[in-house]
Amino acid sequence: MSTVQVLHVQPAVDFSxxxxxxxxxxxxxxxxxxxxxxxxRVASEADNDDVLDLFEGLPPMHSGPVDKxxxxxxxxxxxxxxxxxxDAEQAFFVADLSVVYQQxxxxxxCLPGIEPFYAVKCNPDPYVLRLLAALGTGxxxxxxxxxxxxxxxxSIDPSRIIFANPCKAxxxxxxxxxxxxxxxxxxxxxxxxxIQRVHPxxxxxxxxxTDDSQSIVRLGLKFGAPxxxxxxxxxKAKQLGLDVIGVSFHVGSGCKDPLAFEDAVFRxxxxxxxxxxxxxxxTLLDVGGGFEDDGFEVTASVLSGALVKCFGGLMKNGVRVIxxxxxxxxxKAFTLAANVIARRAGGGGSxxxxxxxxxxxxxxxxxxxxxxxxxxxxxxxxxxxxCILFDHQKVEPIPLTIGRELVGDDLRKDPVVRCSVWGPTCxxxxxxxxxxxxxxxxEVGDWLGFRQMGAYTICAASQFNGFERSGVVYTRGVGSxxxxxxxxxxx
Ligand SMILES: Cc1ncc(COP(=O)(O)O)c(C=O)c1O
Numbered sequence: 404m405s406t407v408q409v410l411h412v413q414p415a416v417d418f419s420x421x422x423x424x425x426x427x428x429x430x431x432x433x434x435x436x437x438x439x440x441x442x443x444r445v446a447s448e449a450d451n452d453d454v455l456d457l458f459e460g461l462p463p464m465h466s467g468p469v470d471k472x473x474x475x476x477x478x479x480x481x482x483x484x485x486x487x488x489x490d491a492e493q494a495f496f497v498a499d500l501s502v503v504y505q506q507x508x509x510x511x512x513c514l515p516g517i518e519p520f521y522a523v524k525c526n527p528d529p530y531v532l533r534l535l536a537a538l539g540t541g542x543x544x545x546x547x548x549x550x551x552x553x554x555x556x557x558s559i560d561p562s563r564i565i566f567a568n569p570c571k572a573x574x575x576x577x578x579x580x581x582x583x584x585x586x587x588x589x590x591x592x593x594x595x596x597x598i599q600r601v602h603p604x605x606x607x608x609x610x611x612x613t614d615d616s617q618s619i620v621r622l623g624l625k626f627g628a629p630x631x632x633x634x635x636x637x638x639k640a641k642q643l644g645l646d647v648i649g650v651s652f653h654v655g656s657g658c659k660d661p662l663a664f665e666d667a668v669f670r671x672x673x674x675x676x677x678x679x680x681x682x683x684x685x686t687l688l689d690v691g692g693g694f695e696d697d698g699f700e701v702t703a704s705v706l707s708g709a710l711v712k713c714f715g716g717l718m719k720n721g722v723r724v725i726x727x728x729x730x731x732x733x734x735k736a737f738t739l740a741a742n743v744i745a746r747r748a749g750g751g752g753s754x755x756x757x758x759x760x761x762x763x764x765x766x767x768x769x770x771x772x773x774x775x776x777x778x779x780x781x782x783x784x785x786x787x788x789x790c791i792l793f794d795h796q797k798v799e800p801i802p803l804t805i806g807r808e809l810v811g812d813d814l815r816k817d818p819v820v821r822c823s824v825w826g827p828t829c830x831x832x833x834x835x836x837x838x839x840x841x842x843x844x845x846e847v848g849d850w851l852g853f854r855q856m857g858a859y860t861i862c863a864a865s866q867f868n869g870f871e872r873s874g875v876v877y878t879r880g881v882g883s884x885x886x887x888x889x890x891x892x893x894x
Pocket of ligand 1: 543567731
């Protein structure tokens with residue numbers, strides 16, 4: 404049975420200053436005069452922006468601050484548009500490798516006794532991998548593809564890889580053996596049978612279940628043996644003649660509670676004792692990922708305290724502690740610039756029902772009001788913003804241009820209005836932000852920036868509806884971070 408709905412009727416065109424699209428891009432070029440003023444602030448860094456071609460097949464590496472490269476990208480887009488290039492206004496990332504370097508330094512400062520094995524799944528960017536490889540990290544790989552990518556860099560000994568997926572395809576385990584990747588996790592008996600069959604000399608790490616209730620992504624729903632099952636699993640491993648070398652856990656990705664690490668370390672210590680009873684002498688503790696940028700120092704101090712308490716003696720006797728951080732290294736390093744490709748008056752321009760994202764689908768969208776302006780940008784939840792759906796993120800659009808003028812210090816003076824921001828596909832789940840506050844002068848052709856877009860974004864982006872993945876422009880940054888990146892990467 405259908406009911407008759409009263410539909411909102413909005414004027415088809417209700418924006419006050421319409422322009423032809425060509426004018427928009429002409430204006431974009433003209434308005435870039437403002438860039439001179441902005442660039443003066445960073446003139447000293449911009450002066451020596453030498454571009455390096457370091458690796459065959461990879462894009463060049465710039466130097467200088469992210470904001471400058473974003474402005475350059477916008478200018479390039481305007482130029483490409485004038486010569487009618489397809490996808491001239493394509494969204495793009497700027498990756499600041501000095502941030503990855505600084506995060507590595509922060510890690511070694513706060514957790515000097517824990518070797519990071521970067522979780523490749525988080526962002527398998529080729530420059531990020533090369534930089535971390537040069538800095539000496541190991542790698543946590545989830546699949547044959549990730550192992551191949553890491554080994555293809557040429558400089559990585561297979562002992563620097565942990566195959567940290569407790570449920571692996573048999574063929575992947577076989578290929579791990581061929582590649583001499585020995586260290587791998589398990590949390591069930593079937594995995595032991597598979598490993599015994601095709602890689603009997605593997606170095607096994609039992610993944611235990613810990614409390615992940617305070618994390619953004621609860622991995623315990625899928626992985627981790629409860630402590631009650633550990634003795635039986637270790638007995639089975641012993642019976643099969645397998646070499647179990649230690650214990651791992653993961654408190655969940657994006658862990659908000661440092662005490663979750665403390666609790667997990669206590670459980671890991673119990674698992675170590677169970678190992679002794681099963682006839683093993685474990686030599687490895689893997690404290691997993693879950694490290695957040697915010698509050699990292701507090702987490703590190705709680706974790707270190709717990710390690711001293713539970714593993715102090717064992718560490719003195721040579722027990723090695725590793726971790727699998729992902730998000731921590733890359734989240735802040737990537738900024739996205741996306742173009743406003745379309746705009747609609749709220750309520751639909753032709754008398755449609757007020758727009759509303761499907762219930763339960765746009766998890767992070769607060770109420771979308773029917774009369775607010777809808778902006779459409781050229782990245783969405785099927786692309787880099789899959790982090791909204793899969794990684795439960797809420798993203799914050801920042802105007803990079805307003806009325807096709809580059810935004811300067813005077814941004815604060817622009818009155819903002821409530822609006823919604825949508826991705827480019829034809830699917831209504833493709834909502835980037837339902838409750839944005841953006842300048843009322845924002846128009847088609849303008850650019851929005853999104854910071855902290857390095858973790859679980861590009862890696863899971865699809866090409867649904869035929870939209871290409873956004874490219875990445877690289878900078879080695881400024882100051883001491885830049886020097887650090889150069890020392891690591893430049894021969
Ligand atoms: C086994 C494993 N290790 C490490 C990570 C990385 O976690 P994070 O990015 O929160 O540090 C993940 C994330 O899913 C994971 O599944």
